[in-house]
Amino acid sequence: MTSIHARSWSSSMLASLAVMASSIAAGCGGPDVDSQPTDGAASDHPRVALIMKSLANEFFSTMADGAQQHQREHAERYELVVNGIKDERDLSRQVALVEEMVAAGVDAIVIAPADSKALVPALRRARDAGIVVVNIDNRLDKEVLEQEGIAIPFVGPDNRNGALAVAKSLEGKLATGDAIAVLEGIRTSFNGTQRRLGFEEAASGAGWEIVDSQSAQWEMSKANTIASSMLREHPEIKAILAANDSMALGAVAAAKATGRGGDLLIVGFDNISAVQDAIKEGRVLATADQHGDQLAVFGIEHALTLLDDPEAKVEDRETPVDVVTAETLR
Amino acid sequence: MKHQDVGETSPKRSVRQTTSSLLASSIPYVGMVAVLGVLVLIFGLMSRNFLSLTTLASLANQIPDLTVISVGMTLVLIVAGIDLSVGSVLALSSAVVGALMVDGGWPLWAAVPACLLAGAGCGCFNGVVSVYARIPSFIVTLGMLEIARGGAYLITDSRTKYIGSSVEWIGTPMPGLFVSPAFLLAVAIVVCGQLLLTRTVFGRYLVAIGTNAEAVRMAGIRSEPYAISVFAISGLLAGLGGVIQTSRLSSADPNAAVGLELAAIAACVIGGTSLAGGRGSIISTFFGVLMITVLQTGLAQVGASDPTKRIITGSVIVVAVLLDALRRNWGKAHD
Structure with missing residues (x-):
């Protein structure tokens, strides 16, 4: 990444152009242009690198905004470098970003890993270089961490409990034995799996029958196609539980198209702004707010604590998840 | 066997046309209808x-966006170009509608033209740069893929x-009718596209440019405006897909x-459109769209796992193209 330090408008523009050109030349596998330098480069402050997944995803851009807001308010405590990858599945680019940040000599890395296993070796090298590493959003795999012989603290919400809580908002609206369907995220994603498990736990607890469960890859249009098919194949479905809000909105459109707009119950996860309108209109019943804007901040604060006190115990920290319904939005 | 395909018109055609034109023109579709039938039967x-x-009804509800984009793609492929930017241009146009209506408070009737304009603008850019600078449209539209997404x-x-x-x-079935306005619009665009390609000078020039651009130039025809307008149409249709x-x-x-x-490219190729230019049919592309959508919906409906979905979709595309190639070769051998 070329534009780590503050520089004049024109030269960073040139850098962006160069980055874009190289990204096109590399067949769209190049770096993201979302590198945001912070101003005021007093060198005695610790430098924290925030490495995100795709900054084109609302969830992560909100998270980055929250972190930058926090840095502006605490400019005397640390400097912040924010980087994201272009595509959530672009693992190799994220590994390269970690290496670049190590080479740039940052003091701490706060990372939302695009993959819970593949990033571990790169993060171990960062740790070997004496850098504090904090894991946010997507939890790194325990076994791989053990194999690599390192402990990295995780700061973030419990997605499984969050999904369980969202699903519980259906209680009282569904009867025992009622049919429900699940729209899963990408199967290799830890968060996606946790949310599915949370939904399943709620279903088995309340005695609902999951008649269909498919992955719609987190995407609205795919969810629309799949939910339409589910509703045709199983007209008895009374509720659709989607592992994120984009897929919930896709299910809303499917319900409308299959004439189920009035009675089908839909829940999502993430509390993106678009879903709030759908909740107010009664098309979506509930979603989960994991306070995305604060997630990176929690991670950064944890990293700063570890920097201040190298002897501090490395431990995980759970952040809150709240259920959002028409009631809470009022 | 090949009369239907534009660009391979045989001189005998005009004689035969009067007697058995309907029958003859439906022959190329028989294979695709058969594959479609098999798919539907299996599901x-x-x-x-x-x-x-x-x-x-749900299929009719799902296909309009892919259909209009594939019509544009067919035209681009016929002039031996390619448009990789359509997905991103669709997203950009959709974003224009969303931003104007939600943030700007614009009514739909005002937001839609703005969105179509955005699509056509991207298409024009693709056309002008690739035609006048003689850069392969693959590269220019790859650039536009990034720009429009950004x-x-x-x-x-x-x-x-x-x-x-x-x-x-726009996308909701009309009361009393089975289908949505979007579906009717998509069908109308398929029909118009096919007529444009087969019954107008414009269409014949596109085929000629795709077959042999140099010969067209020698014949004293300036091919640039035609090629550019094809990219503009593709952009415009991507904008419509966004709506x-x-x-x-x-x-x-x-x-x-x-x-x-x-x-979209898969739909065109399943329909027998050549990636080398000069050959293609919009009706056939429409069958390609149907096949892809039936696969998508059917696989979701039987609850196939994600790996299965991908493997089957890929295999069906290859088999469909293989069958088309066999049919074509058989046709050549028996002409």
Whole structure:
């Protein structure tokens, strides 16, 4: 990444152009242009690198905004470098970003890993270089961490409990034995799996029958196609539980198209702004707010604590998840 | 066997045409209808409710965006170009509608032309740069793929815009009728596209340019305006696809239609359009779209796992193209 330090408008523009050109030349596998330098480069402050997944995803851009807001308010405590990858599945680019940040000599890395296993070796090298590493959003795999012989603290919400809580908002609206369907995220994603498990736990607890469960890859249009098919194949479905809000909105459109707009119950996860309108209109019943804007901040604060006190115990920290319904939005 | 395909017109055609034109012109579709029939039959046997009117209605509801984009793609492929930017341009146009209606408070009738303009503008850019600078359209549209996607994120601030009921009527089945206005529009565009290609001078020039651009130039025809307008049409149709998808989902999603260009290219190729230019049929492309959509819906309806879905979709594309190639070779041998 070329534009780590503050520089004049024109030269960073040139850098962006160069980055874009190289990204096109590399067949769209190049770096993201979302590198945001912070101003005021007093060198005695610790430098924290925030490495995100795709900054084109609302969830992560909100998270980055929250972190930058926090840095502006605490400019005397640390400097912040924010980087994201272009595509959530672009693992190799994220590994390269970690290496670049190590080479740039940052003091701490706060990372939302695009993959819970593949990033571990790169993060171990960062740790070997004496850098504090904090894991946010997507939890790194325990076994791989053990194999690599390192402990990295995780700061973030419990997605499984969050999904369980969202699903519980259906209680009282569904009867025992009622049919429900699940729209899963990408199967290799830890968060996606946790949310599915949370939904399943709620279903088995309340005695609902999951008649269909498919992955719609987190995407609205795919969810629309799949939910339409589910509703045709199983007209008895009374509720659709989607592992994120984009897929919930896709299910809303499917319900409308299959004439189920009035009675089908839909829940999502993430509390993106678009879903709030759908909740107010009664098309979506509930979603989960994991306070995305604060997630990176929690991670950064944890990293700063570890920097201040190298002897501090490395431990995980759970952040809150709240259920959002028409009631809470009022 | 090959009379239907534009660009391979045989001199005998005009004589035969009067007697058996209907029969002859439907022959190339027989193979595709057969494959479609087999797919529908298999899904019908494997699931409880696939063979029903609601499935048909839902298919009609799902295909319009891919259909209009594939029509544009067919025209681009015929002039021996390619347009990789359609998915991103769709997202950009959708973002324009979303931003204007949600943030700007524009009514639908004002937002739609702005969105179509955005699409056509991207297409014009593709055309002008690739034609006048003689850069392969593969590269120019690859650049536009990035630019338009970035534009979509910029306009929406990377947030999905929820528009709600004011756009829904375009993609909702009309009362008393089976299908949505979007579907009727898509069918109309397929028909117009086919007529444009086979019955107008414009269409014949496109085929000629795709077959041998140098010969066209020697004949004293300036091919540039034709090639540029084809890219502009593709952009415009991508913009229309954006309107249609936005209305179907009631939301503008900046991440929409990633990879849709590949589905459109697949639909064209299944329909026998040549990637080398000079040959293609829009009706056949429409069958390609149907095949891809039936596969998608059917596989979801039987609850196939994700790896299975991908493997089967890929295999069916290859088999369909293989069958088309066999039919073509057989046709040549017996002409």
